[in-house]
Amino acid sequence: MKNPMRVAVTGAAGQISYSLLFRIASGDMLGKDQPVILQLLEITPAMDALRGVVMELEDCAFPLVAGITTSDKPEVAFDKADVALLVGARPRGPGMERKDLLEANAAIFSEQGKALNAVASRDVKVLVVGNPANTNSLIAQRNAPDLNPRNFTAMTRLDHNRALAQLAGKTGASTTDIKKMIIWGNHSATQYPDISQAMVKGDAASGLVPRDWYESDFIPTVQQRGAAIIKARGASSAASAGSSAVDHIRDWVMGTPDGDWVSMAVPSDGSYGIEKGLIYSFPVTCKGGDYSIVQGLEVDDFSRERMQVTEQELREERDGVAHLLP
Numbered sequence: 049m050k051n052p053m054r055v056a057v058t059g060a061a062g063q064i065s066y067s068l069l070f071r072i073a074s075g076d077m078l079g080k081d082q083p084v085i086l087q088l089l090e091i092t093p094a095m096d097a098l099r100g101v102v103m104e105l106e107d108c109a110f111p112l113v114a115g116i117t118t119s120d121k122p123e124v125a126f127d128k129a130d131v132a133l134l135v136g137a138r139p140r141g142p143g144m145e146r147k148d149l150l151e152a153n154a155a156i157f158s159e160q161g162k163a164l165n166a167v168a169s170r171d172v173k174v175l176v177v178g179n180p181a182n183t184n185s186l187i188a189q190r191n192a193p194d195l196n197p198r199n200f201t202a203m204t205r206l207d208h209n210r211a212l213a214q215l216a217g218k219t220g221a222s223t224t225d226i227k228k229m230i231i232w233g234n235h236s237a238t239q240y241p242d243i244s245q246a247m248v249k250g251d252a253a254s255g256l257v258p259r260d261w262y263e264s265d266f267i268p269t270v271q272q273r274g275a276a277i278i279k280a281r282g283a284s285s286a287a288s289a290g291s292s293a294v295d296h297i298r299d300w301v302m303g304t305p306d307g308d309w310v311s312m313a314v315p316s317d318g319s320y321g322i323e324k325g326l327i328y329s330f331p332v333t334c335k336g337g338d339y340s341i342v343q344g345l346e347v348d349d350f351s352r353e354r355m356q357v358t359e360q361e362l363r364e365e366r367d368g369v370a371h372l373l374p
């Protein structure tokens with residue numbers, strides 16, 4: 049039997065966690081042979097609700113769960129964590145943009161970055177889900193100077209999966225027939241879902257769908273999907289967000305399939321001219337527990353312009369929280 053991995057989850061009594069925790073505990077994220085210790089963080093007023101979630105986790109009798117701890121202190125929840133899923137934050141309501149949450153949520157990520165720096169495993173893999181996810185990840189990273197900056201990422205896998213579903217629906221394919229989808233940039237309405245490299249059953253996707261559908265339907269639908277769900281459900285996406293977090297960490301830890309890639313928001317190394325340091329979504333491949341940004345893709349003027357719009361938004365978000373970036 050493998051040694052258990054320590055998985056810290058924040059916002060553990062919230063909506064996303066209510067599906068995410070059960071997927072982690074059943075082995076969907078780290079493998080069916082990998083025991084896990086769940087280290088759950090909540091704010092003090094939610095500790096009772098969290099106790100209820102833990103009771104339900106216990107009642108599932110998951111064979112892979114080697115322990116569960118709960119705390120309202122980040123230094124306790126992040127102790128020796130191998131994986132940290134930073135979900136806890138206030139979600140947006142109808143009519144808000146994700147960046148409207150910046151002020152409310154930024155302080156959380158600066159405190160949690162410091163706590164990760166103090167007590168987490170030196171190899172901790174961090175995924176920020178709480179919005180605005182890219183900039184929150186940057187805040188946590190910059191407050192954790194002793195950890196590898198590359199290990200701070202943010203979630204655009206939900207956008208990637210949404211894009212797969214839209215293209216699959218349009219072409220009558222299944223999502224597994226589609227390779228090489230890309231989400232560039234911010235997890236926001238400026239993100240650029242790009243099918244210029246995508247293949248459907250081996251054929252170029254761009255040749256299978258009308259250009260007009262791509263520009264006027266596909267791109268805005270993927271960009272606005274979070275808002276459409278809030279409008280329909282009266283609450284932000286939860287199970288799909290949890291599922292995409294499972295996908296993100298699983299592929300980072302276990303690797304991406306040959307001949308395909310996934311989208312992850314990671315610290316830019318200057319690839320494709322994107323300002324170094326911004327947490328920007330790129331196509332990446334993963335192997336041996338590490339990721340690499342896919343290099344050498346051709347970028348036409350249409351794509352370049354959209355990649356820069358979302359880059360500019362990330363610069364503005366960063367500048368808006370400069371006081372939290374040591």
Ligand code: NAD
Nearest residue numbers: 059061062063064090136137138139177178179203206289
């Ligand atoms: P929720 O309100 O149901 O749950 C959030 C939980 O976080 C609450 O239980 C709250 O008590 C807790 N929390 C708040 N501050 C905390 C802190 N400092 N430490 C620990 N816990 C804290 O919200 P949700 O629907 O689970 O969404 C969580 C976040 O995820 C929101 O910011 C939402 O916008 C974001 N989200 C991101 C994506 C993505 O693709 N990146 C997708 C969906 C939702």
Ligand code: LMR
Nearest residue numbers: 140146179274275284285
């Ligand atoms: C989503 O994309 O569903 C989440 O980021 C929630 C939101 O605010 O859109």
